[in-house]
Amino acid sequence: MGLNEVLSEIDNGLEDAMTRLFDLLKIRSISTDPAYKAETRDAAEWMVKELQSLGFEAELRPTPGHPMVVAHHRGEGPRLLFYGHYDVQPVDPLELWTTPPFEPQIEDTPKGRVIRGRGASDDKGQLMTFIEACRAYKAVNGTLPGNLTIFLEGEEESGSPSLIPFMKENAEELTCDLALICDTSMVAPGVPSIAGSLRGMLKDEFTLHGPRIDLHSGHYGGPALNPLREISKLVASLHDDQGRVAVEGFYEGVHEVPQEQIEAWKTCGFDEEEYLSSVGMSEPHGEAGYSALVQQWARPTLEINGLWGGYQGAGSKTVIPAEAHCKITCRLVGDMDPAHVRKVLRKHIEDRLPTDARITWDxxxxxxxxxxxxxxxxEFEAARLALSDEWDREAVITGMGGSIPIAYYFKSILGMDAMLIGFANDDDAIHSPNEKYDVKSFHKGIRSWARILDRIAK
Structure with missing residues (x-):
């Protein structure tokens, strides 16, 4: 049977597919909170049963944390591995949700129908687009497409502590010709996208110590070193007036984007004004001389994620704090080495410590x-053509400002390239209250994967 029959099966079975998705969304698989350990396992077991019902050899694989789901279909053609994650973020603050986060429902909005609930977009709705494409393919053809491995993680939202050891221990089984990753988004609504690059990530944190104890600001105000004042100087020294990171050696391994790539990105549907205004900004505030899109996709960053110290309760407390704290993340591009960035960042900070101050690093x-x-x-061109056919618009190869470490691990541990294709939108409120996934994204996502598999799984 042909592709058209598979697409018709998807259209006719959409309501049943959404019912199955709702069943998965009701499971409170919050991986970071031990209180939900049993339910996180329930989500893994739910996935195993679904995959087994489709003819996959699927099983739960134990880890020191939450289990992995691994499933295989041995068929003809290239070996493809599909990755997603069944765990979700916490729902706090609960009072900001307009509907119960684990009671999914369909809502009509000015932009169309949406599926509302925690995990609807990140990542249960996304991973189910692939599973439902496989279901429709089998319903029409009597077998699953190609030579498939499904690899679902249960700790993606809690730092993936078990991922690297598991991949190393099972490298031979998991290594395929190409990895497919769904945990991503479209560059603009209705613009199908394939990520060609993702920024890396470095996290660091330090405490600046000053006096032995908190001091009375009347007795010691003036003579005492104030860690909050000193840490503000250190933070201010990290960037120059043009928004460029002022840490010596930080830009080692950064490459300028070729002009032809920048010209191609201009046609991808990205609206800089809307991108900025949607979060209350009127202009980019990163490196001068680069558009918001280039800043987001192709330039490194050094961001202050948290800065605190001293008294933070109600009213006033006249103290000079004994210490102050700072959390930093850096987004990395090109050939930047995280170990080198950490080294030069720490040197920059330590070289500027005043007398009587000391620092400890996490x-x-x-x-x-x-x-x-x-x-x-x-496969990238084949997928691009398949997406273009489904969405009636040229699909684009994009960069991504975020970091999806699994793509790097597939390359560094298993030697596999990865192709990232997802159907989320920037307004899906992932990790936030009132997360949603467009019904259109779910429906056309299923159809898109059917078209992609039809082109590359044979």
Missing amino acids: NDLDGAPAAVMNTDRP
């Missing part, structure tokens, strides 16, 4: 390089 924080895909592979 050495348990991680980092991963940027992931740059080999978009010259024929």
Whole structure:
């Protein structure tokens, strides 16, 4: 049977597909909270049963944390691995939700029908687009497409502590010709996108110590070193007036984007004004001389994520605090080495410490390089054409400002290229109250994967 029959099966079965998605969304698989350990396992078991019902050899694989789901269909053609995650973010603050987060429902909005609920977009709705495409393919053809491995994680939203050891221990089983990752979005509504690169990530945190104890600001105000004042100087020294990171050696491994790539990105449907105004800004505030899109996709950053110290309760307390704290993340591009960035960042801070101050660093924080895909592979063009056919618009190869470490791990541990295709929108409120996933994204996402598999799984 042909592709058209599979697409018709998807259209006719959409309501049943949404019912199955709702069943999964009702499971409170919050991986970071031990109180939901049993329910997180329930979500994994739910996925195993669904995959087994489709003919996959599927099973739960234990880890020190939440289990992995691994499933195989042995068929003809290239070996493809599909990755997603069944865990979700916490729902706090609960009072900001307009509907119960684990009671999914359909809502009509000015922009169309949406599925409202925690995990609807990140990542249960996304991963189910692939599963439902497989379901429709089997319903029409009597078998699953190609040679598939499904790999679903239960700790993506809590730092993936079990992921790297599991991948190393099962490298032979998991290594395929190409990885497919759904945990991503479209560059603009209705613009199908394939990520060609993702920024890497480095996390760091330090405490600046001053006096032995908090001091009375009348007795010691003036003579005492104030850690909050000193840490503000250190933070201010990290960037120059043009928004460029002022840490010596920070830009080692950064490459300028070719002009032809910038010209291609201009046609991708990105609206800079809307992108900025939607969050209350009127202009980019990063490196001068770069558009918001280039700043987001192709330039590194050093961001202050948290800065605190001293008394923070109600009213006033006249103290000079004994210490102050700072959380930092850096987004990495090109060939930037996280270990090198950490080294030069720490040197920059330590070289500027005043007398009587000392610093301690959190050495348990991680980092991963940027992931740059080999978009010259024929599968990328095949997928681009398949997406263009489904969405009646040219699909685009984009960058991504976020970090999806699994793409780097597939390359560094398993030697696999990854192709990232997802159907989320920027207004899906992932990680926030009132998360949603457009019904159109779910429906056309299923159809898109059917078209992609029809082109590359044979």
